[in-house]
Amino acid sequence: xxxxxxxxxxxGLEIPPEEILDEAAIRMIYEKxxxxxxxxxxxxxxxxxxxxxxxxxxxxxxxxxxxxxxxxNWRFAExxxxxxxxxxxxxxxxxxxxxMTF
Numbered sequence: 001x002x003x004x005x006x007x008x009x010x011x012g013l014e015i016p017p018e019e020i021l022d023e024a025a026i027r028m029i030y031e032k033x034x035x036x037x038x039x040x041x042x043x044x045x046x047x048x049x050x051x052x053x054x055x056x057x058x059x060x061x062x063x064x065x066x067x068x069x070x071x072x073n074w075r076f077a078e079x080x081x082x083x084x085x086x087x088x089x090x091x092x093x094x095x096x097x098x099x100m101t102f
Contacts, residue, residue, distance in 0.1 A: 022095055026088065033084045039077035043070060051078050 010017050040051070047054050051074050058071050 019095075022091065025091060029084050029088050029091070033081055033088075036077040036080040036084070039073065040081065043074040043077070046070070051075070 006017070010020070013020075015023060043054070044050060047070075054071070054074065058067065063071070
């Protein structure tokens with residue numbers, strides 16, 4: 001990409017070039033988290049409960065294959081949100097720390 005076009009992009013986005021990669025990563029993390037949150041909402045609506053309650057019941061009952069698959073997918077979504085949220089917090093912390101140092 002040529003320099004003039006890059007300057008227009010950075011100017012239009014009102015973001016310094018050195019922060020563009022961080023911003024792109026943050027947006028990608030939010031997109032990933034949104035996908036997991038949608039999955040969680042689907043299972044909460046399907047079973048009319050939270051994962052914690054579902055998990056407790058699931059562990060005390062013999063379950064059909066569909067229930068096992070849902071449990072695996074729901075757990076994956078719950079863990080995915082937590083994982084990406086932790087990464088996001090770390091990224092924001094590092095970014096803020098770098099802004100404070102010269």
